Amino acid sequence: MKNLLWLQGLTCNGNTQSLLNAENPYFYELFSKINLLYHPSLSIENNLAQLIDEIENNRINLDFLVVEGAITKNKNYCRIGEFSIGELIDKLKNKANYIIAVGNCAVHGNFPALYSENNDVFGLQFKFKEKNGFLPANFKTKSGYPIINISGCPVHPAWFAQTLLSLYYDKKILLDKLNRPKEIFMYLPHDGCIRNEYFEWKAEAEEFGTKEGCLFYNLGCRGPITHAPCNKILWNRISSKTRAGMPCVGCTEYDFPTRKNYFETKKNMGIPEEVPFGVSKRAYIMISGVAKTLKNERTSKKLEETD
Numbered sequence: 001m002k003n004l005l006w007l008q009g010l011t012c013n014g015n016t017q018s019l020l021n022a023e024n025p026y027f028y029e030l031f032s033k034i035n036l037l038y039h040p041s042l043s044i045e046n047n048l049a050q051l052i053d054e055i056e057n058n059r060i061n062l063d064f065l066v067v068e069g070a071i072t073k074n075k076n077y078c079r080i081g082e083f084s085i086g087e088l089i090d091k092l093k094n095k096a097n098y099i100i101a102v103g104n105c106a107v108h109g110n111f112p113a114l115y116s117e118n119n120d121v122f123g124l125q126f127k128f129k130e131k132n133g134f135l136p137a138n139f140k141t142k143s144g145y146p147i148i149n150i151s152g153c154p155v156h157p158a159w160f161a162q163t164l165l166s167l168y169y170d171k172k173i174l175l176d177k178l179n180r181p182k183e184i185f186m187y188l189p190h191d192g193c194i195r196n197e198y199f200e201w202k203a204e205a206e207e208f209g210t211k212e213g214c215l216f217y218n219l220g221c222r223g224p225i226t227h228a229p230c231n232k233i234l235w236n237r238i239s240s241k242t243r244a245g246m247p248c249v250g251c252t253e254y255d256f257p258t259r260k261n262y263f264e265t266k267k268n269m270g271i272p273e274e275v276p277f278g279v280s281k282r283a284y285i286m287i288s289g290v291a292k293t294l295k296n297e298r299t300s301k302k303l304e305e306t307d
């Protein structure tokens, strides 16, 4: 059986909470295949020091090291047992076949890095967009992969399970330039959003929670400018933010904590400052103009009023 050890740095525990809600596979199914050696908030027995010793002395093989939360270089806080989070990573980084960073904090540093007073908080291999994290930019694990980044605030449990099981079965996974699995992060929340018809016809929602309207132009939706499959792999198998009438806030991206006014679309002379990936501003303006001029009767009405 392959072994997995989970560590937590500066974290709200959200990715663990999310994983406990996994349904495909369920948490217990995943960990009936993979041996969970230790998890700081789930393990009953505090045997971390002994495990570290056994891993360091090659008596236990560490197949997967999973890290949730940002990493601080300050040894005085964020300690697990007798070790600081940084010491733990230093001890285990060359022992693990794969290291997976789970959640925006472990990947990019996120809010803990943004608000750290001494500039001593990092993602594992990145700090925001830069490859300037806790571990060197050229660091690779025994398997030859860099830190595999699964970003999100929190991560969907299926994104984690899919990546973990691909590695478990020795499948090759392609990574994007932020070292995220492409199979997951090549999609946008815009792909599969049930509001796409409204987006095409520039029929915009004016308030949250409505069944109709696209949330891009007025309410700050970042679905077309965020990498995440939130409308392909649905949350709790049934929904997503945009399906519930809430804009995508781009929580998988490095700039998530640095943006202001999440529910507002920044515009310049009526034109969004950021337009969908792959579309030029000129094309966006032209297509919007045509769509508004021609008008779709269906998307101009409340759904209950349509035939």
Ligand code: SF4
Pocket (backbone or CB within 6 Å): 189, 190, 191, 193, 194, 195, 196, 197, 199, 213, 214, 215, 216, 221, 222, 223, 224, 242, 248
């Ligand atoms: S609500 Fe967001 S994700 Fe959905 S169609 Fe509009 S821009 Fe795209």
